[in-house]
Amino acid sequence: MYLHMYLRTHLHMHLHMHLHMYLHMHITNVMMADLCVQEITPMCNFICQFPSLGHGGEIQQCTALAWNKQTDLLIAGRGDGLLLLRNMGSKNRRSGTWAAGTSEAAKTEDQGLVNHKLEIRSIAWNPKFDVVATGDLGGIVTVWKLEESTGIWENFMATRAVQVAVMGMEWTKDGECIGIVYETGSIMVGKIDGMKLWSAEQKYARIPAWSPDGSILLVGTSLGQIFIYDKGSNNVGLVALTRRPEEKPSDSLLIDMKWRPNSTPDGGKSSDPNLAVAFEDGKCFLLQGEDDPGPTMIQVPMMLTCIDWSADGKLLAVGGKGRKTAAKPEGTAQLMLYSSYGRQELIMRFEQKNMYGLSWNATGLRIAVIMDGLLSFLTVKRPLKFCFFENILAYTCAKDDKEDALLVLFNCKTERKVTVNHYSGQGMLSLAAGPDFCVAGAKVLKENSHQQGSFSCLEFRQTGESATSRWETNERYFHIDDSHGFIDTKQKRQRVLEISVDPISAMTCSKDVLVVGRESGNIVRYRLPQMTWEREYTAVLAKAKKLGLNKDSSRLLLLNQEGQCCMYALSETKLAKDAPPVKDVKLNLERHGIWNFAWAEDDLELFVVAHKNSAVIYRNRDPEEPIANEGYFCQFKNLEIRGGLCG
Numbered sequence: 001m002y003l004h005m006y007l008r009t010h011l012h013m014h015l016h017m018h019l020h021m022y023l024h025m026h027i028t029n030v031m032m033a034d035l036c037v038q039e040i041t042p043m044c045n046f047i048c049q050f051p052s053l054g055h056g057g058e059i060q061q062c063t064a065l066a067w068n069k070q071t072d073l074l075i076a077g078r079g080d081g082l083l084l085l086r087n088m089g090s091k092n093r094r095s096g097t098w099a100a101g102t103s104e105a106a107k108t109e110d111q112g113l114v115n116h117k118l119e120i121r122s123i124a125w126n127p128k129f130d131v132v133a134t135g136d137l138g139g140i141v142t143v144w145k146l147e148e149s150t151g152i153w154e155n156f157m158a159t160r161a162v163q164v165a166v167m168g169m170e171w172t173k174d175g176e177c178i179g180i181v182y183e184t185g186s187i188m189v190g191k192i193d194g195m196k197l198w199s200a201e202q203k204y205a206r207i208p209a210w211s212p213d214g215s216i217l218l219v220g221t222s223l224g225q226i227f228i229y230d231k232g233s234n235n236v237g238l239v240a241l242t243r244r245p246e247e248k249p250s251d252s253l254l255i256d257m258k259w260r261p262n263s264t265p266d267g268g269k270s271s272d273p274n275l276a277v278a279f280e281d282g283k284c285f286l287l288q289g290e291d292d293p294g295p296t297m298i299q300v301p302m303m304l305t306c307i308d309w310s311a312d313g314k315l316l317a318v319g320g321k322g323r324k325t326a327a328k329p330e331g332t333a334q335l336m337l338y339s340s341y342g343r344q345e346l347i348m349r350f351e352q353k354n355m356y357g358l359s360w361n362a363t364g365l366r367i368a369v370i371m372d373g374l375l376s377f378l379t380v381k382r383p384l385k386f387c388f389f390e391n392i393l394a395y396t397c398a399k400d401d402k403e404d405a406l407l408v409l410f411n412c413k414t415e416r417k418v419t420v421n422h423y424s425g426q427g428m429l430s431l432a433a434g435p436d437f438c439v440a441g442a443k444v445l446k447e448n449s450h451q452q453g454s455f456s457c458l459e460f461r462q463t464g465e466s467a468t469s470r471w472e473t474n475e476r477y478f479h480i481d482d483s484h485g486f487i488d489t490k491q492k493r494q495r496v497l498e499i500s501v502d503p504i505s506a507m508t509c510s511k512d513v514l515v516v517g518r519e520s521g522n523i524v525r526y527r528l529p530q531m532t533w534e535r536e537y538t539a540v541l542a543k544a545k546k547l548g549l550n551k552d553s554s555r556l557l558l559l560n561q562e563g564q565c566c567m568y569a570l571s572e573t574k575l576a577k578d579a580p581p582v583k584d585v586k587l588n589l590e591r592h593g594i595w596n597f598a599w600a601e602d603d604l605e606l607f608v609v610a611h612k613n614s615a616v617i618y619r620n621r622d623p624e625e626p627i628a629n630e631g632y633f634c635q636f637k638n639l640e641i642r643g644g645l646c647g
Helices: 489-495
Strands: 002-008 012-018 024-026 029-032 035-037 044-049 062-067 073-078 083-087 111-113 120-125 131-136 141-147 152-159 166-171 177-182 186-191 196-201 205-210 217-221 226-229 235-238 254-259 275-279 283-287 296-299 302-309 315-322 333-339 344-349 355-360 366-371 374-381 386-389 392-399 402-411 417-420 428-433 437-444 454-463 470-479 504-509 513-518 523-527 532-537 544-549 555-560 564-569 586-592 594-599 606-611 614-619 631-637 640-645
Touching: 062 120, 062 355, 062 366, 062 374, 073 120, 073 131, 073 366, 111 152, 120 166, 131 166, 177 205, 177 217, 186 205, 186 217, 205 254, 217 254, 254 302, 275 302, 283 315, 302 355, 315 355, 333 355, 333 366, 386 428, 386 437, 386 631, 392 428, 392 437, 417 470, 428 504, 437 504, 513 544, 544 594, 555 594, 564 594, 586 594, 586 606, 594 631, 606 631
Parallel strands: 012 640, 166 205, 504 544
Antiparallel strands: 002 012, 024 029, 029 035, 044 374, 062 073, 073 083, 083 111, 120 131, 131 141, 141 152, 166 177, 177 186, 186 196, 205 217, 217 226, 226 235, 254 275, 275 283, 283 296, 302 315, 315 333, 333 344, 355 366, 366 374, 386 392, 392 402, 402 417, 428 437, 437 454, 454 470, 504 513, 513 523, 523 532, 544 555, 555 564, 564 586, 594 606, 606 614, 631 640
C-alpha cells in the first residue's frame, strides 16, 4: 500500500512514502512492522478559530468543554446554558461514510442540548457508556444519554441536590459511579442509574478525582489540601505533596488534578508518574500515586487555569496566562506541554488574554481550548526521532514502558530490520544521518535528574552486500562540559553521571562534523570520525530541539520549542549570490510556527521547512511560494522530497 503526496513549485518535487516501511500511524502511535515508534517532543502548532458549532451560530461565551477520548465527540457549554455537541471523528467528509468499526455513539450528528438555563460549569464524559453529565451555576446536574434508535442525545436524568454551583464532576473508570462537588463543599457520589451511594461535607471542596480502580475519591480544596475518601465515604487521609506534611505545597488556589488516562488499576504504584496536581501560581506536582512520598514538582512560568492529559498519557497540557512583560503588560494566554516525567516539550503563546479550559482529542494531535470566551483548536505536530540514509530508516521505539529504549535500523529495499538494545544510555536523545552512516546520541542520566551532562555517541555503519551485510558500531562517551574529547575508560563510571548546569537539548551530524546543542543556546562542535572536540559557539538559539547541517557543514539550521528557526554560519559562506562571505553570523527566518526542516543533500543553499500546514522551499533565505503539506521530511535530494504523512 502506498500513500502519495505531490508538492509542486517550479521545482518538481514528489513526496512518496511506503506506509509499512515508514510511518503508519494508528491513533497516537506510529507502527513500523511489529514495533511501535513513540511520538516524542512536539515542535509546533497552529491555531484556527471555530466559526460555528451547531445551533446558535458562533460560540460567543464558551464556559466549559470536554472532548471524549474514545468517540471523538466534543461538547461545549455556554454562559446561557446551551450545550453544543459536535462530532469531530472519523467520518469521510467527501463520501459521507464512517470508518469500519465506528461505534453508534461516534456516528452522532451535530446537535444542541437544551435543559440548563444558567452558565455551564462542568462537563464529564462517561469513559465506558454513551453518557455525558453536565452541571451548571445553579446546581442542576443533567445526564445525557444517546438514544441509539434515533441517534439523538436525550435528557436521561436531571437532579438538583443543592442550589449552588457545580464545581466539578468525574466518573469512575468503569463508568458505574460519578462524584460531584458543589460550591458549598458538599460531595455527592451516585450510580449511573441515579441511586445515591453516599455524601459528605468538606469545607472549600472544589475538585473530585477518582483513582484508576475506583476504590478512592480524591477531593481537592481551594486551600490546596487533597482529602482521600474510601468507598464508604470515610475520610482516610491526605495526599502529601511535600516531603514534610506540615508544609503547604502552595499558597495559591488549587486549579485541577487529573490521573493519567492509562494509569495502572492499582492507583499508579509503578515508577511512572500517574497523577498531576496543579496550582494557580504555576506549581505542578507529578505523583506516582496518592501515597507517593516524593512527588516531582514543576514550576510552570505562568498563572495556571487548566490542565489535561493526552489520550495516550504521554503529554500533559497546562494552560493559563503568561507573566507580564514590557511588550505584553497585561500578559497573554499560553499553553505548555510536558512529558509525563516533567520535561518541557513545547510552549505556545497567543494574542488572546486568557485561557479558561482545554481538552485533548482521541488521537492526541489536536487540543480544544477556550480563550477569551471563544472555542479554538490547536493542531500539535509531534515529530519523531528518526533519520534516513542510504535507504536505511533509523528510528526509536519503546521497551518495557521506557521511551526511546530501542533503536531500529530498517532497510527499505530488503525490509530487513535490526534492533539495537545494548547501548548504555537511558533513552535516545537524538538521531542524525551522515552520507552512509547514522549517529545516535543516548542520554546518560543520573537518577532522578533531567540535566544530562553526558551522552553516549554511537556510530552505525553497514558493511558488505545487502544480503549478508552487518552493522559495525563505534560507541564513545562524552561530557558536554569537557573540551578534551571523549571520556576514557578510567573516568567513565564517575564522569558520565555528573550533571551539567547547561544540559544537552539536541544534536546533528554530517560526514565529518557532529554538533550538539545546549539549553542555553550554545552549540558544541566535534570532528568525525575521530570524535574530537573542536569549538563551542555561544548564544545561538536557546532550547533548540532540532539541528541540521548542510552538505559541507558550513551552515546550521536550529529549531526551538516555540517554532522559531534560524540559520547560523559555522564557517565562511555566502548567504546571497553577490554578498561577501560571512562567518559566525546568526540569521532568523521570518516565519514562526515551523515544526520540521530538511537540508538538500546535493545543494549547499537549498532547504525545506514545514510551516504550519505547508512546506516552504528556501534558497539561502529566499522562500518559494508555500505549498500544502502535512508530511515529515526524510530526504531532500535531486529536487525531490521523500517523507511521510502521519494522521
